[in-house]
Amino acid sequence: DTGVSQNPRHKITKRGQNVTFRCDPISEHNRLYWYRQTLGQGPEFLTYFQNEAQLEKSRLLSDRFSAERPKGSFSTLEIQRTEQGDSAMYLCASSLAGEQYFGPGTRLTVT
Amino acid sequence: DQQVKQNSPSLSVQEGRISILNCDYTNSMFDYFLWYKKYPAEGPTFLISISSIKDKNEDGRFTVFLNKSAKHLSLHIVPSQPGDSAVYFCAAREDYGGATNKLIFGTGTLLAVQP
Numbered sequence: 001d002t003g004v005s006q007n008p009r010h011k012i013t014k015r016g017q018n019v020t021f022r023c024d025p026i027s028e029h030n031r032l033y034w035y036r037q038t039l040g041q042g043p044e045f046l047t048y049f050q051n052e053a054q055l056e057k058s059r060l061l062s063d064r065f066s067a068e069r070p071k072g073s074f075s076t077l078e079i080q081r082t083e084q085g086d087s088a089m090y091l092c093a094s095s096l097a098g099e100q101y102f103g104p105g106t107r108l109t110v111t
Numbered sequence: 112d113q114q115v116k117q118n119s120p121s122l123s124v125q126e127g128r129i130s131i132l133n134c135d136y137t138n139s140m141f142d143y144f145l146w147y148k149k150y151p152a153e154g155p156t157f158l159i160s161i162s163s164i165k166d167k168n169e170d171g172r173f174t175v176f177l178n179k180s181a182k183h184l185s186l187h188i189v190p191s192q193p194g195d196s197a198v199y200f201c202a203a204r205e206d207y208g209g210a211t212n213k214l215i216f217g218t219g220t221l222l223a224v225q226p
Contacts, residue, residue, distance in 0.1 A: 004154070042217050045215070048212075098143070100145075102147075105153070
């Protein structure tokens with residue numbers, strides 16, 4: 001399977017805990033994006049990497065959120081001190097230039 | 112401020128008929144538009160796209176039309192099949208000198224194709 005993969009698919013955590021998600025993009029894609037989707041809404045942009053460089057961060061990405069893409073391959077998104085409002089589907093996408101191809105997402109539930 | 116709007120939350124059509132999903136946008140800097148289909152508990156799947164320099168793009172049963180003057184695009188599915196039942200998202204890409212290319216999504220339209 002050469003699509004975008006994300007792990008874990010589901011994460012339940014207690015408020016205040018830290019969580020980390022992983023995204024493995026399509027291998028030849030140099031661009032990687034993180035989005036967040038809540039119920040009844042479309043995906044909202046969080047951050048963008050071109051190779052290993054993080055080139056843009058949305059104002060939605062508070063200082064509790066950090067993302068990395070070491071060596072320009074897989075990426076991680078960490079949320080520190082989770083809050084109930086962080087409950088959402090976290091989507092990763094990759095592209096070469098045009099269409100972005102999405103992974104299956106990580107569903108985060110903060111209790 | 113919703114830059115991409117899908118004003119119909121849901122649409123129901125009969126199998127074999129045409130499905131028309133609509134999308135409006137406000138930002139004239141958008142240069143590229145995409146449609147994605149999403150099933151529950153899965154990520155969005157790319158369907159079809161159109162550049163702002165074109166007014167139509169066709170791929171099999173799917174055709175996207177773009178009316179730049181009206182800032183409106185639509186997705187036509189002909190003939191509709193029960194397997195097309197899903198949420199459809201319209202998305203637009205901002206063109207600022209080839210920088211981020213982040214997508215701005217609408218809120219989606221739930222399409223139900225009745226057998």
